[in-house]
Amino acid sequence: MRTAHRTCPLCDAVCGLRLTLDDSGHVTSVKGDPDDPFSKGFICPKGASLGHLDEDPDRLRVPMMRGEDDEWHEVTWEEAFGAVDRGLKRVIDTHGRDAVALYLGNPTFHTMGGILYRGALGQALGTRNIYSASTIDQMPKHVACGYLFGDPLAISVPDIDRTDYLLVLGANPVESNGSLCTAPDFPGRLKALRRRGGKLVVVDPRRTRTAAVADEHLFVRPGTDAFLLFGIVHTLLAEDLATIDLEVAGLEELRRLAEDFTPEIVSPVCGVPAERIVRLARELAAAPTAAVYSRIGACTVEFGTATQWLVDVINILTGNFDRPGGVMFTRTATMDLGRTGEPYTTGRWHSRVRGMPESLGELPVATLADEIETPGHGQVKALIAVAGNPVLSAPGGPRLDRALRDLDFMVCVDPYLNETTRHANVILPPPRILQMPHYDFLLLSVTVRNYTRFSPAILPLEPGQLSEGEIMARLTLIASGQGAGADPGALDEMMLEQILGGATQAPGSPFEGQDVAELRASLQGNSGPELLLDVFLRLGSHGLSLAALLESPHGIDLGPLEPRLPELLCTVSGRVELAPPPLAEEAARLRERLATPAPEMLLIGRRQLRSNNSWLHNVPTLAGGSNQCTLQVHPDDVTRLGLGEQAVVRSANGELVVPVEPTETIMPGVVSLPHGWGHAGSSQRIAAEQPGVNANVLTDESVVDVPSGNAVFNGVPVTLAPYEPVESAGARSLPLASAPA
Numbered sequence: 244m245r246t247a248h249r250t251c252p253l254c255d256a257v258c259g260l261r262l263t264l265d266d267s268g269h270v271t272s273v274k275g276d277p278d279d280p281f282s283k284g285f286i287c288p289k290g291a292s293l294g295h296l297d298e299d300p301d302r303l304r305v306p307m308m309r310g311e312d313d314e315w316h317e318v319t320w321e322e323a324f325g326a327v328d329r330g331l332k333r334v335i336d337t338h339g340r341d342a343v344a345l346y347l348g349n350p351t352f353h354t355m356g357g358i359l360y361r362g363a364l365g366q367a368l369g370t371r372n373i374y375s376a377s378t379i380d381q382m383p384k385h386v387a388c389g390y391l392f393g394d395p396l397a398i399s400v401p402d403i404d405r406t407d408y409l410l411v412l413g414a415n416p417v418e419s420n421g422s423l424c425t426a427p428d429f430p431g432r433l434k435a436l437r438r439r440g441g442k443l444v445v446v447d448p449r450r451t452r453t454a455a456v457a458d459e460h461l462f463v464r465p466g467t468d469a470f471l472l473f474g475i476v477h478t479l480l481a482e483d484l485a486t487i488d489l490e491v492a493g494l495e496e497l498r499r500l501a502e503d504f505t506p507e508i509v510s511p512v513c514g515v516p517a518e519r520i521v522r523l524a525r526e527l528a529a530a531p532t533a534a535v536y537s538r539i540g541a542c543t544v545e546f547g548t549a550t551q552w553l554v555d556v557i558n559i560l561t562g563n564f565d566r567p568g569g570v571m572f573t574r575t576a577t578m579d580l581g582r583t584g585e586p587y588t589t590g591r592w593h594s595r596v597r598g599m600p601e602s603l604g605e606l607p608v609a610t611l612a613d614e615i616e617t618p619g620h621g622q623v624k625a626l627i628a629v630a631g632n633p634v635l636s637a638p639g640g641p642r643l644d645r646a647l648r649d650l651d652f653m654v655c656v657d658p659y660l661n662e663t664t665r666h667a668n669v670i671l672p673p674p675r676i677l678q679m680p681h682y683d684f685l686l687l688s689v690t691v692r693n694y695t696r697f698s699p700a701i702l703p704l705e706p707g708q709l710s711e712g713e714i715m716a717r718l719t720l721i722a723s724g725q726g727a728g729a730d731p732g733a734l735d736e737m738m739l740e741q742i743l744g745g746a747t748q749a750p751g752s753p754f755e756g757q758d759v760a761e762l763r764a765s766l767q768g769n770s771g772p773e774l775l776l777d778v779f780l781r782l783g784s785h786g787l788s789l790a791a792l793l794e795s796p797h798g799i800d801l802g803p804l805e806p807r808l809p810e811l812l813c814t815v816s817g818r819v820e821l822a823p824p825p826l827a828e829e830a831a832r833l834r835e836r837l838a839t840p841a842p843e844m845l846l847i848g849r850r851q852l853r854s855n856n857s858w859l860h861n862v863p864t865l866a867g868g869s870n871q872c873t874l875q876v877h878p879d880d881v882t883r884l885g886l887g888e889q890a891v892v893r894s895a896n897g898e899l900v901v902p903v904e905p906t907e908t909i910m911p912g913v914v915s916l917p918h919g920w921g922h923a924g925s926s927q928r929i930a931a932e933q934p935g936v937n938a939n940v941l942t943d944e945s946v947v948d949v950p951s952g953n954a955v956f957n958g959v960p961v962t963l964a965p966y967e968p969v970e971s972a973g974a975r976s977l978p979l980a981s982a983p984a
C-alpha cells in the first residue's frame with residue numbers, strides 16, 4: 244500500500260486528492276487532500292471515482308486503426324504514426340494545408356500535453372481551420388474582455404471569499420463547481436458568504452441547487468440576460484449610482500446605448516419584474532463590495548458577448564472592478580501565458596463558407612460541418628481531433644456525425660472509442676490519468692486565491708507507451724513534414740530554446756542577458772512538459788521553480804488576489820473601453836429584438852453533478868440515480884400539453900423522444916435537457932446501457948452569437964407534443980429515447 248497526492252483533473256475546481264494504491268498500482272481509495280491549502284480536503288463524487296475512471300476496462304491502451312472492413316485493429320505506435328503521416332500528407336499534397344482541420348476539445352485545457360502543444364500543432368499544420376471547445380463555451384467572454392480591456396485573456400473572477408454581494412447569472416457552481424472561476428468547494432464558499440452576512444442572488448430559468456442556497460432566486464427567460472443587465476445599467480446611470488474608479492472611455496456612449504433599456508421596457512422581455520431590476524441595481528451599488536458572475540447560461544446564448552460585456556460594465560460602474568470583494572485578476576505562479584500585450588482584434592481571417600470571423604486564432608465550431616460538406620478550394624478533407632467529442636458536444640451534432648464520415652482522413656487523440664472517434668482512421672490513446680504529470684496552466688489563471696500545485700505522475704509509463712506530450716509532439720512533427728519517425732524530444736528542445744532565447748532578450752525578464760545554454764542546463768524535469776513548466780515558473784513573478792513545487796506536494800497558497808488591471812490593460816486608448824463599436828452594434832441588435840415576440844417554449848441545458856460533458860457516463864459509481872437524461876418540464880406545461888412519460892421535442896433542427904421529468908423547479912415555458920448523452924450502440928459498455936439522447940440534435944448550428952461565433956445552447960425555440968407509441972392508431976413511429984435518422 245502507498246499514498247499518493249495529485250490534483251483532480253476532472254473539472255475546473257483543481258481539488259487536491261489523496262489516493263491509496265496497492266502494490267499492483269490499483270487505486271484502493273480516493274479522498275480529498277486535507278493538506279491542500281486551497282481545497283482543504285474537499286472532494287466531489289467525480290473526484291472520488293477517479294480510480295474507477297482510471298481503470299475503466301473500456302479505455303484504449305494501445306493505438307487503434309480502422310481497417311477497410313470497418314473493424315478496429317490494435318497496432319503499434321510506429322504503424323499508427325506511419326498511417327497518420329501518409330493520411331495527412333495525401334490530403335495536404337492534394338488539397339493544401341487548409342484542408343486539414345484541428346479540433347481541440349475541453350480536456351486539452353486541462354492536460355499538460357494538450358495545453359503545451361496545441362499551439363505548436365496548429366502552427367505546424369499551417370491551416371486556418373482550427374477549432375476548439377472555446378467556441379462552444381467561453382468565446383463570448385474572450386471577445387467581450389478583448390474589447391473592454393484589449394486583452395481577451397483578461398478574465399476576472401469574483402472574489403467570492405471576500406465579497407458582500409454576489410449576483411450569479413447562468414451558472415450553477417453547486418453542481419458544476421464553477422468555471423472560469425477556480426474555487427474548490429464552491430458550495431462551501433457560497434455558504435460562508437452568507438454566514439458572514441453577505442447576500443447571494445441567483446438568476447436562472449431553473450431553481451438550481453445554487454439557487455436553493457441563495458438568499459434570492461429570480462427566474463429569467465432564457466437568452467435574455469443582456470436585456471436584464473441593460474436594465475440594471477440604465478438604472479445605475481439614470482439614478483446616478485455609478486462610482487467608477489478606473490480610467491474609462493465611452494461612458495457617454497454607454498449612457499446613450501442604455502437609454503432605451505429602461506427596467507419597464509426590458510421587464511416583459513426577460514421576465515424579471517421592473518421593480519426587482521431597479522432593486523438589483525440599487526443593491527449592487529449600495530453593497531460595500533459586490534461581484535457579478537456569469538457562465539454557460541449567459542455565454543452560450545444568442546447575445547452571449549453582449550451579456551458578458553454588460554456583466555463587466557456593471558462591475559465597473561459599481562466600483563467593484565479590480566478591487567477586493569469585487570472581481571479581480573489572478574496572479575499565476577507561471578508567467579502570464581498567451582498574453583501578447585497587443586490590442587485585441589478579431590477577423591484576421593474568415594471562415595470560407597459562412598464568412599465567420601476568426602477569434603484567438605480559431606474559427607467557430609458551429610461552422611465546422613459547413614467547411615467539411617461544402618465543396619471548393621479549401622474544403623476540409625481531414626481532421627485531427629484531440630480530446631473532443633463534437634458529435635455530442637457541438638450544435639447540430641448529427642450533421643457533424645454525417646460529415647465526419649465523408650472525410651478522407653481522421654486521427655483522434657483520445658482514450659475512448661466513442662461517438663466521434665469511431666469515425667477516425669487512427670486513434671492514439673493517451674496514458675492513464677495516474678501516469679500523467681499534471682499542472683493546470685489554464686485553471687490556475689482564474690483561481691479565487693493565488694495558488695499553485697504540481698502533481699508528478701503517480702504510475703510510470705509502461706515500456707513502449709507514449710505520454711500525451713510525446714503523442715502531440717509527434718503529430719506536430721508529422722504536420723511540419725518531418726515524418727513519422729522524428730524525435731519528439733527535438734521539438735521540446737526547439738520550444739525551450741525559443742522561450743529561453745526570447746526571455747534572455749526581454750528587458751526586465753528574470754533571464755535578461757543570461758546564456759541560453761546555461762539556462763537550459765539548469766532546467767529540471769522528467770519530460771518536455773515538465774521542463775517547460777520549470778521555465779514558465781522561473782519566469783513567473785512569484786519566484787518559483789519546479790523544484791519548489793515538488794517540495795510542496797499539497798500545493799502552495801500564494802495569498803489573496805491583489806489589484807492588477809493596469810498591467811493587463813492594452814486597449815489602443817489605454818483606458819477601459821465601456822462602449823466600443825462592435826458592442827454598440829450588439830446593443831442596436833438588442834434594441835431591434837425588443838419588438839420581437841418571444842417563442843412559446845425554450846430549451847436550455849443542464850449539468851449534472853456526477854457527470855462531465857460526454858465522457859463520464861461509463862463509470863459505474865457515477866451512473867444512475869440523479870444522473871439521468873430527462874427533459875425537465877414544469878407541471879403546468881405537462882398538463883397544458885397533455886404530456887405522458889415521454890414527449891416529442893422538436894426544434895428547427897431536429898426532434899427527439901425523451902422521458903419527461905415534471906418539476907416545479909423549472910420556469911413555465913422552459914424545458915431542460917442535459918448534454919453529453921446519446922451513447923446508443925457505444926462500445927463504452929456502461930454508457931451504452933443508459934444511452935440517453937444527444938441534446939445537440941435540437942440545437943441549431945446556423946444560429947450563433949454574432950461577435951464570437953459561439954454556439955447557442957440555451958434559449959433554443961422548441962415545441963413539445965405527447966409521444967404516441969407506434970401501437971396507437973395513426974401515430975408516427977419514433978424509436979424510444981433516440982433521434983430519428
Ligand SMILES: Nc1nc2c(c(=O)[nH]1)N[C@H]1C(S)=C(S)[C@@H](COP(=O)(O)OP(=O)(O)OC[C@H]3O[C@@H](n4cnc5c(=O)[nH]c(N)nc54)[C@H](O)[C@@H]3O)O[C@H]1N2
Pocket residue numbers: 254255349380412413414415416418419420421422446447448449451463464465466467468538539540541544847848849850851852853854855856957958
Ligand atoms: N458536474 C459537472 N461539472 C462540470 C461539467 C459537467 O458537465 N458536470 N462541465 C464543466 C464545464 S466544461 C463547464 S464550461 C462548466 C460550466 O459551469 P456552469 O456554467 O456553472 O454550468 P451549468 O450547470 O451548465 O450552469 C448553467 C446554468 O445556466 C442556466 N441557464 C440556462 N440558460 C440561461 C439563461 O438564458 N440565463 C440564465 N441566467 N441562466 C441560464 C442553467 O439553468 C444552468 O443552471 O462546468 C464544468 N463542470
Ligand SMILES: Nc1nc2c(c(=O)[nH]1)N[C@H]1C(S)=C(S)[C@@H](COP(=O)(O)OP(=O)(O)OC[C@H]3O[C@@H](n4cnc5c(=O)[nH]c(N)nc54)[C@H](O)[C@@H]3O)O[C@H]1N2
Pocket residue numbers: 347348349350354376379380539543629630631632633635636637656657658659661673711848849855856857858917918919938939942956
Ligand atoms: N447542448 C449543450 N452542448 C454543450 C454544452 C452545453 O451546455 N449544452 N457545453 C459545452 C461545453 S461548456 C463544452 S466545454 C463542450 C465540451 O466539448 P468536447 O470537449 O468536444 O467534449 P467532451 O465531452 O468534453 O469530450 C472530451 C473528450 O476528451 C476525451 N478525454 C478525456 N480525458 C482525456 C485526456 O486526458 N486526453 C485526451 N487526449 N483525451 C481525453 C474524452 O474521452 C472525450 O472524448 O461541450 C459543449 N456542448
Ligand code: SF4
Pocket residue numbers: 251252253254255256257258285286287288289290291420427428
Ligand atoms: S469538484 Fe472537480 S476537481 Fe474537485 S473533486 Fe470534483 S471533479 Fe475533481
Ligand SMILES: [Mo]
Pocket residue numbers: 349380
Ligand atoms: Mo466547458
